[in-house]
Amino acid sequence: MDYFKKVNQAVPSFDERVGYELKTKNEIDTLQLNITRTCNLSCKHCHLSCHPNRTEDMSQDVANKCIDLLKSYNFKTVDITGGAPEMSGVFKYLVEESTKLGKNVMIRSNLTIYNDEKYKDIPIFLKNHKVDIIASLPFYEKDKTDKMRGLGVFEDSIRVLRRLNDLGYARDPNLNLNLVYNPSGAIIPQAEQELEAIYRTKLLEEYGIVFNDLFVITNSPIGNFGKWLDKSNNLDRYMKRLYNAFNDKIVDDVMCRSTLSVDYDGNLHDCDFNLSLGMGIRSKNKNIFEITAKDLEKRPIATANHCYSCTAGAGSS
Numbered sequence: 648m649d650y651f652k653k654v655n656q657a658v659p660s661f662d663e664r665v666g667y668e669l670k671t672k673n674e675i676d677t678l679q680l681n682i683t684r685t686c687n688l689s690c691k692h693c694h695l696s697c698h699p700n701r702t703e704d705m706s707q708d709v710a711n712k713c714i715d716l717l718k719s720y721n722f723k724t725v726d727i728t729g730g731a732p733e734m735s736g737v738f739k740y741l742v743e744e745s746t747k748l749g750k751n752v753m754i755r756s757n758l759t760i761y762n763d764e765k766y767k768d769i770p771i772f773l774k775n776h777k778v779d780i781i782a783s784l785p786f787y788e789k790d791k792t793d794k795m796r797g798l799g800v801f802e803d804s805i806r807v808l809r810r811l812n813d814l815g816y817a818r819d820p821n822l823n824l825n826l827v828y829n830p831s832g833a834i835i836p837q838a839e840q841e842l843e844a845i846y847r848t849k850l851l852e853e854y855g856i857v858f859n860d861l862f863v864i865t866n867s868p869i870g871n872f873g874k875w876l877d878k879s880n881n882l883d884r885y886m887k888r889l890y891n892a893f894n895d896k897i898v899d900d901v902m903c904r905s906t907l908s909v910d911y912d913g914n915l916h917d918c919d920f921n922l923s924l925g926m927g928i929r930s931k932n933k934n935i936f937e938i939t940a941k942d943l944e945k946r947p948i949a950t951a952n953h954c955y956s957c958t959a960g961a962g963s964s
Contacts, residue, residue: 650877651924654868654952657886661954664893669948671917672904678722679908680705680713681922682737683730687760690796692785692829694870695923697730705911710737712935713909714744720940726906728755728919733769735911746776753779755827757796759803761810770807774814779823781862782808787849791831808856817857825860833881835892835959839863865889867920867956889955897962903948909935917948918957926951 662668681695682705689698717725725745732738732754745752754773760766773780784804786792792801808824811817816824826846830836843861850856866872868885876882903917907928913935916922926949927933930942 650873650882651869651951651953653877653882654873654886657883658890658952658955661950661952661958664890664955665895665898665950669898669901669904669950671944671946671948673944674721675905675907675943676722677724677726677902677906678713678717678720679726679728679906679919680732680741681728681730681908681910681919682710682732682741683735683911685734686729686731686757687734687763688731688757688796688800690757690871691875692795692831692866692872694867694872694920695730696870701730703730703911704735705737707737707740709909709911709913709935710741712913713741714748716935716938717745717748717750720943722750722907724751724753726753726755731757731760733760733766739772742772742776742778746778751779752776753781753823755781756783757804758782758784758807759800761807762803770811770814770816774816774822777821779825780811780816781825781827782811782858783827783829784808784846785827785829785831787846795829795831805854805856808850808858809854812855812857817859824858825862826858827862827864829864829866833876833879833885833888835865835888836863838961863961865956865959867953869920869953870923873953886952886955889959892959893955894958894960894962898958901954901957901962903957907943915942920953920956921949924951924953 684697684701684703686697785795789801816822846861876885908916908918908922910922915928929947929949932938932942
């Protein structure tokens with residue numbers, strides 16, 4: 648990852664800018680499970696470089712250990728992601744067992760997977776288990792979305808959003824449907840509140856679609872996006888933008904401070920971005936088969952300059 652060396656050389660270090668050692672909070676409330684690298688899409692902004700030909704998938708043994716950890720530690724939320732998590736062999740098992748334990752379960756979906764005959768039953772399965780859906784829709788217009796995610800993705804996504812609304816998502820208070828926005832280039836997104844108002848108006852007026860909230864994600868300079876930044880000579884410029892937009896008021900609430908992220912192989916990370924870089928937790932025990940409660944709380948967080956993407960402007964959800 649030659650580009651990552653440039654990420655860390657383009658601007659002063661993140662640790663230096665923060666001015667103190669970042670640690671997890673007293674209580675870790677979210678267990679994030681990255682269960683597969685397989686995906687039906689191959690998106691330009693994907694920090695994990697997922698695509699249809701990747702085969703990494705969480706084993707049943709690791710999935711069982713994730714459930715054991717849920718039973719022994721007071722996580723409130725289970726955040727299931729990928730790849731397209733629905734394509735994993737342990738996806739339904741993890742949803743079923745997590746909901747049995749009374750956890751709030753959320754999945755991160757690209758939506759288009761539900762147009763595949765093999766996965767058309769998943770929305771009803773999610774409804775029956777009252778799973779929150781965090782759905783990626785990079786833009787409210789066809790051209791920009793298809794440019795990032797592939798031709799036809801926008802229309803496929805709209806078709807699925809309508810179906811989710813018909814099932815009660817974003818209409819029933821127990822069925823949350825949240826959307827995610829990603830910028831399409833080397834820019835920092837505008838304020839979440841402003842974008843949400845535009846999304847809400849456009850999707851309702853043009854497609855009859857409703858949703859709960861919009862989450863704005865600042866693209867991290869790693870994976871496919873990091874390689875594109877480097878290849879297009881945008882990396883230095885983008886890193887300077889992130890650095891100049893640093894907001895020390897939101898450092899206390901960045902996701903890594905209250906999350907433990909588990910990779911498909913059981914290795915542990917502070918967040919999904921560190922996971923993609925192979926940056927394990929700063930603890931003696933770095934795998935789910937070894938983890939203890941002492942490894943979770945008030946743990947120093949592994950950081951590098953990609954962390955500026957979570958602390959730029961209003962922050963990244």
